[in-house]
Amino acid sequence: MPRSRHVPGDLAMWLFILAELAVFALFFALYGVHRARQPALFAQGQASLRLGSALVNTLLLIAGSAAVAASVRAFAANQLARGAHLLGWTWLSGAVFLLLKGEEFAHLFAAGVSLSSDDFWMFYLSLTVFHFLHVVLGMVIIVAVWLRARRGAYGAANHVGVETAAAYWHMVDLVWVVLFALVYVAR
Amino acid sequence: MSASFTKSTARNIFYGGAVFFFLLFLALTVDTVQTLPKRDNRANLTEQVARGKKLWEVNNCIGCHTLLGEGAYFAPELGNVYQRRGPEFIKAWIKAQPTGAPGRRQMPNFHLNDAELDDLVAFLKYASEIDTNKWPPNIEG
Amino acid sequence: MSTSAKAAPRPAGGPTPANMHIRFASQTVAKPYFVAAIGLFVGQVIFGLIMGLQYVIGDFLFPEIPFNVARMVHTNLLIVWLLFGFMGAGYYLIPEESERELHSPLLAKITFWVFLVAGALTIVGYLAVPYATLAKITGNDLLPTMGREFLEQPTITKIGIVLVALSFLFNLSMTVLKGRKTSISLVMMLGLWGLAIFFLFSFYNPHNLVLDKYFWWWVVHLWVEGVWELIMGAMLAFVLVKVTGVDREIIEKWLYVIIAMTLITGIIGTGHHYFWIGTPGYWQVWGSVFSALEPIPFFMMTLFAFNMVNKRRREHPNKAAVLWALGTGVMAFLGAGVWGFLHTLAPVNYLTHGTQITASHGHMAFYGAYAMVVMTMISYTMPLMRGREANSNGAQVVEMWAFWLMTIAMVFITLFLTGAGILQVWMQRMGEQPLGFMATQDKIAFFYWLREAAGVVFFAGLLLYIVSFFVGKREAARG
Numbered sequence: 001m002p003r004s005r006h007v008p009g010d011l012a013m014w015l016f017i018l019a020e021l022a023v024f025a026l027f028f029a030l031y032g033v034h035r036a037r038q039p040a041l042f043a044q045g046q047a048s049l050r051l052g053s054a055l056v057n058t059l060l061l062i063a064g065s066a067a068v069a070a071s072v073r074a075f076a077a078n079q080l081a082r083g084a085h086l087l088g089w090t091w092l093s094g095a096v097f098l099l100l101k102g103e104e105f106a107h108l109f110a111a112g113v114s115l116s117s118d119d120f121w122m123f124y125l126s127l128t129v130f131h132f133l134h135v136v137l138g139m140v141i142i143v144a145v146w147l148r149a150r151r152g153a154y155g156a157a158n159h160v161g162v163e164t165a166a167a168y169w170h171m172v173d174l175v176w177v178v179l180f181a182l183v184y185v186a187r
Numbered sequence: 188m189s190a191s192f193t194k195s196t197a198r199n200i201f202y203g204g205a206v207f208f209f210l211l212f213l214a215l216t217v218d219t220v221q222t223l224p225k226r227d228n229r230a231n232l233t234e235q236v237a238r239g240k241k242l243w244e245v246n247n248c249i250g251c252h253t254l255l256g257e258g259a260y261f262a263p264e265l266g267n268v269y270q271r272r273g274p275e276f277i278k279a280w281i282k283a284q285p286t287g288a289p290g291r292r293q294m295p296n297f298h299l300n301d302a303e304l305d306d307l308v309a310f311l312k313y314a315s316e317i318d319t320n321k322w323p324p325n326i327e328g
Numbered sequence: 329m330s331t332s333a334k335a336a337p338r339p340a341g342g343p344t345p346a347n348m349h350i351r352f353a354s355q356t357v358a359k360p361y362f363v364a365a366i367g368l369f370v371g372q373v374i375f376g377l378i379m380g381l382q383y384v385i386g387d388f389l390f391p392e393i394p395f396n397v398a399r400m401v402h403t404n405l406l407i408v409w410l411l412f413g414f415m416g417a418g419y420y421l422i423p424e425e426s427e428r429e430l431h432s433p434l435l436a437k438i439t440f441w442v443f444l445v446a447g448a449l450t451i452v453g454y455l456a457v458p459y460a461t462l463a464k465i466t467g468n469d470l471l472p473t474m475g476r477e478f479l480e481q482p483t484i485t486k487i488g489i490v491l492v493a494l495s496f497l498f499n500l501s502m503t504v505l506k507g508r509k510t511s512i513s514l515v516m517m518l519g520l521w522g523l524a525i526f527f528l529f530s531f532y533n534p535h536n537l538v539l540d541k542y543f544w545w546w547v548v549h550l551w552v553e554g555v556w557e558l559i560m561g562a563m564l565a566f567v568l569v570k571v572t573g574v575d576r577e578i579i580e581k582w583l584y585v586i587i588a589m590t591l592i593t594g595i596i597g598t599g600h601h602y603f604w605i606g607t608p609g610y611w612q613v614w615g616s617v618f619s620a621l622e623p624i625p626f627f628m629m630t631l632f633a634f635n636m637v638n639k640r641r642r643e644h645p646n647k648a649a650v651l652w653a654l655g656t657g658v659m660a661f662l663g664a665g666v667w668g669f670l671h672t673l674a675p676v677n678y679l680t681h682g683t684q685i686t687a688s689h690g691h692m693a694f695y696g697a698y699a700m701v702v703m704t705m706i707s708y709t710m711p712l713m714r715g716r717e718a719n720s721n722g723a724q725v726v727e728m729w730a731f732w733l734m735t736i737a738m739v740f741i742t743l744f745l746t747g748a749g750i751l752q753v754w755m756q757r758m759g760e761q762p763l764g765f766m767a768t769q770d771k772i773a774f775f776y777w778l779r780e781a782a783g784v785v786f787f788a789g790l791l792l793y794i795v796s797f798f799v800g801k802r803e804a805a806r807g
Contacts, residue, residue, distance in 0.1 A: 011192035012585050016200045019592055019621065026617040115610045116222050122610045130211075137207055160191040194511065194577055197584035205591040212595045215614065219542065222608045227538035237535040244475025244533075245463040250396025255605045256682030257541065258477055261383070261395050263765035264682060285391065292386030292766070295394050297460065314537055320612070322604035324679060324757045327764050 008072070008163035017171045020134070024175050027130070028182060031123045038119060045120030046187050053104060054184045057097050058177060061135075064093030065173040068142070068166040075149075075159035083162065084149045087142055090169060094139040101132055127179055131172070138172045141165045226318040238303075239310025246297045253328075255319060261292065264328025269308070269315040271326050277311065278304040349712040352423045354430035359713050360440050361416030362706045366794065368409035368447070369699070373787050375402040380780040384773050393455070400454055400480045406694060407478065408447045411489075413702030414559050415443075415496055418520060420709050421566050422500045425516075426507025431499050439495045446488040450481055472533055476544055479530045486530055493524040511580035512569070515587060516562035522555030538606035545601045552693075553594040553622065553664075560701045561587045561629070564656060567708045568633065571650050573642035582632050589625035597622050600672045604681055612674035619672040623665030626697075633657035646711060646718035648727040648796075652704035655735055659696025667692055667742065679757050684749035684772075692742040695734075703731075703793075710797070720800030727796035733789030740782035748775035 007014070035042040071086035105128075113121050145165040148154065154162055223229070248254075251262040268277060281304060285293040299307065350356065379398045381388045389398075423430045430436060453462045459475070466482035468474045473483045481489070497520060504513050529546040565583040569576050599615025602608075633654050644650065667689040671680040680686065707727065711719045718724065756768040763771070 007190035009191070010196040011190045012197040012200050012581070012588075014190070015585055016204065016588065016592075019589060019624065022621055022624075023617055026620060027613070030613055030617065114222070115218055116225075116608050122613065126610065126613065133207070133211060137203070140203075160193075164196060192581065194581040194584065197581040197588070198511065201584045201588035201591070204588045205595075208592055208595045212598065215596070215599075215611075216542075219602075219607055219611075220539070223536075223538055223606070226608065227536055227606045229536055232535055240535055240537065241472055244472065245460045245468060247396045247400065247459040247475050247480060249475065249477045250399050250459075250480070251394075253682040255537075255541065257605070258682070259396070259399050260682060260684055260687055261379075261399070287387075290386055292382070292769075293390040293394070295391060295396075295458075297458075317538060317606040319604045319606055320609055322678060322681065325762050327756050327762045328682075 008160075009167040010160060010164045013164045013167055017167060020171060021175070024127075024131075024178070027123075027127055028178065031127065031182065034119050034123060041118060042120050043187060045118075045124065046183065049124075049184055050104065051184055053100050054180055057100055058180045060093045060097045060100075061173040061176050064090040064097075065170055067093065068162075068169045072159065072162050072166050075154050075162050076156055078156040080149065080152070080155065083154070083159075084146055087146045087149065087162075087165075091139055091142045091146070094135050094142070097135055098132065098139075101128070101135075105129070105132075124183060127183060131175055131179055134172045134175065138165075138169050141168055228313055228316045228318075231313050231316060233309065233313075235306050235309040236313040239306035239308070239313075242299065242303055242307050243310055251294070254314060255317070256322065262294065264323060265311060265314075266317075266319070267315050267323060267326060267328055269312045271328065274308045274312070277308055281307070347713070347715045349715055349717055351427075352429045354433040354436075355420045355423050355709075356713050357430065357433050357436040357440070358416040358420035358709060360437075361412050361419065362710060364440070364444055365409045365412035365416060365702060366706070368405050368412065370790060370794070371451075372402055372405035372409060373783075373790055375399075375405065377780070377783050377787060380776065380783045383769075383776040384780065397454055397459070400459075401451055403478055404454070404480060405451065406699075410694075410698050410702060412443070413698075413705065414520065414523075414563075415439075417559075417563050417566075417702065417705045417709075418496065418500050418516060420705070420713075421516060421563065422503050422513055423507075425510045425513035425566070426503050428503065428507040431502035431506070435495060435499050439492055439499070442488070442495075443492045446485055446492070450485045453482065454480075471531065473531055476533065476540070478548060479544070483531075486527075490524065490527065493520075493527070497521060497524060510576070511583060512562050512565050512576075515558050515565075515583060519555045519558030519560075519562060522558065523551060526550045526555060541605045542602070542607060545598055549598045549601055550595070552698075553597060554591065556698065557590045557594065557625070558587050560656075560660070560697055561590070563701050563705050564629070564633065564653060567649060567653050567704055568636045570708060571644040571646060571653065572636045572640035573644075574636050574639050579636060582628075582636075586625050586628045586632060589621075589628060593618050593621040593624060600674075600677065603674050603677055616673045620669065622672070623661065623669050626661040626665035630657035630661045644718070646708060646724070648719070648724045648731070649704060649708035651728055651731055652700060652707045655731060656696065656700040656704050659692065659700055659735060659738070661696075662739075663689065663692030663694070663696035663742070667746075670746075679753050680749065683752045683756075684745045685753070686749075688742045688745035688749055691745065692738055695738045700735075719796070722800035723796050726792060726799045730789050730793035730796055733792060734786050735789075737782045737786035737789055741779050741786065744775045744779040744782060748772045748779070751775070 067086045067089040071083045071090065074080075074083035074086055108121075108125075113125070115122050115125050142165055145161050148161060243249075243254075248265070249258040251259050253260060253264045253266070255266040256264065272280070281297070281299060284296045287293070346353070347356070375398050378389060378393060379395060379402060382390075382395050382398065419430060419436055453466070457465075459480075462482060463469075463474050466484050468483055471483045473486055474480060479486070497517075500517060500520070504517055526547055529543050532543050534540050561583050565579050568574065569579050595618075596614055597619035599611040600619040602611035602615055634657065637650060637654060671677050671685050671689065711717065719727070751772045752768050755763045755771060756765060
């Protein structure tokens with residue numbers, strides 16, 4: 001089978017990814033509409049966000065994506081231990097992301113910010129918490145694949161499972177990059 | 188173009204997706220329940236209102252009317268009838284039923300006494316003061 | 329009439345039932361369930377016609393059958409006949425999938441009579457005495473659950489429904505546990521258990537109206553846009569496996585993908601009911617986003633049904649069942665998917681909430697998704713339970729006429745109600761000088777007359793459907 005004509009990962013996962021992207025796309029579109037209607041409110045809210053930790057988080061997820069991509073290549077080359085090891089790095093990048101983001105949420109919640117505060121915080125929390133949960137789900141998938149890899153379920157000939165997990169992780173990463181650009185950077 | 192498509196992955200996505208979104212729904216429910224005291228007019232949820240709600244239920248008012256837009260669509264919305272008509276009109280109207288006007292929609296007489304009518308009106312007043320995000324669009328409901 | 333490519337499968341071992349067209353004798357307990365379902369369906373439509381007339385001749389049958397009573401009977405009969413249909417489907421499908429006899433056919437028969445008698449008594453109660461009297465004599469004061477839309481049943485009936493559901497689920501679960509576990513049977517069981525579990529929220533009726541409404545939807549929405557769709561998917565998949573001969577693996581993996589999409593969009597999609605009932609404003613965004621995607625699984629189901637039929641590896645002689653299966657896909661997509669999407673976005677729903685638009689969507693969605701999937705199952709299984717692979721050509725032609733009459737009539741009912749709804753919104757909710765509710769109703773009466781006419785055609789279709797069961801008996805017996 002020619003490599004270029006092969007879709008990595010499982011079709012069912014791609015359908016799931018498409019649905020998830022559709023949800024995020026609608027959220028982003030509504031964010032844009034509401035932002036255009038209340039520019040002052042959104043500008044004020046955006047100004048209070050901490051760009052630094054968001055940037056670190058962006059780099060973390062990209063690093064996780066790089067690690068999972070390298071993991072797929074490692075499995076394809078039958079370097080099974082290295083592949084499993086790289087999955088661990090992806091998981092770790094997610095865990096640090098959750099720590100940083102969780103600390104920010106704790107801070108916001110302590111200050112009384114909620115989904116009902118105003119439109120900016122409603123969208124901010126909806127988007128980021130929803131994405132946060134996707135990172136959690138991505139980490140669960142990574143762990144599941146890692147456990148299967150440890151049992152020797154994958155090899156050069158068959159590592160679709162790893163590709164499937166990687167596809168999901170890339171989606172989580174991609175959504176975050178868009179979110180970062182739209183909510184944190186675009187002012 | 189080729190892609191792997193296995194039943195086990197489809198099954199895992201079904202179970203995983205169902206659990207994920209149900210937990211998310213539960214989280215939103217927790218937030219909603221915590222936020223409701225600011226919106227649901229519970230400060231005015233008196234014994235009388237509770238009695239009125241029960242009268243509303245055991246006479247199956249929802250079988251013709253809507254309340255906050257939910258119910259049957261045969262008779263007017265009553266979530267804002269307190270503002271539209273006022274308490275005295277509501278009581279007089281209920282007592283005057285059925286009109287017997289030929290060919291017109293008829294509301295049964297539910298034989299409510301004055302205390303019960305007050306209870307029902309108290310319930311409708313309470314319902315009308317719930318924060319419904321400015322629904323209905325106008326007083327006609 | 330073509331004959332089947334393969335002979336009806338026979339059980340590998342075990343006792344051979346007298347009827348060679350069914351694999352396990354206990355599957356025939358489904359038959360009374362289906363008969364009852366159709367009987368109650370007739371009742372539902374008769375009361376629908378009464379209500380349709382009351383919309384234009386307000387005092388029709390007043391005070392004998394006030395509108396609220398007719399509506400309660402109409403909607404409760406719908407729910408009960410669909411439940412009978414699901415139960416019949418369960419009793420037929422689970423033994424076949426599990427490759428063993430039903431755990432207890434006797435229990436299934438007892439459950440049938442308990443459910444039928446309880447249902448009949450409840451309907452008689454609705455019609456015989458004022459609702460408040462029914463509440464009093466059934467002890468509603470002890471645990472008030474009555475008087476909420478679709479959950480009007482006396483509390484003791486609700487408890488009865490739970491017991492019937494538990495007996496049914498016990499019977500099927502034991503069968504599955506002891507037998508082969510297929511994806512179709514697991515999805516079916518998940519849907520049925522979910523149905524029973526979410527029904528328990530009907531016992532929660534707080535004084536707080538917002539909480540009451542919030543959790544009321546956990547029964548209503550999580551039924552029809554959640555667990556019922558699993559039941560529907562499993563039933564459709566079962567029939568498609570049988571009539572198309574397509575590899576079970578293919579059908580089952582698409583089943584999983586479709587119901588995954590259903591729950592991904594549908595669970596949070598509950599939010600489209602939380603726009604205007606006192607719940608926080610963010611539901612307008614969450615509910616709109618997720619419910620906007622709810623048509624996707626319905627569209628996939630349509631594609632799925634047509635694809636499987638196109639890829640069929642056998643020509644099943646039961647053409648009517650294939651037609652019902654395809655029709656379910658199309659009409660569920662139109663009714664639930666398209667007509668649902670029409671008014672699901674919060675800014676649109678602000679204007680359409682609680683109008684005839686909602687009624688139009690309700691009619692086509694319930695018919696297209698649930699009534700039709702039950703008739704698909706009946707159409708496929710009834711001939712088998714009556715000892716033939718398919719009905720005679722004549723009977724199938726009558727059944728297909730019934731299909732088209734009912735389906736087209738329902739499309740028109742939906743269109744007329746949509747027309748009425750658009751005018752209602754325009755006159756009552758838009759513009760400087762909005763009309764009052766009754767003034768608006770008077771102005772749109774013409775559409776209600778048209779709807780009633782379409783309803784009569786629907787009823788004719790339903791009668792023809794019943795006739796189809798008695799056509800060509802002799803011919804079939806010979807074949």
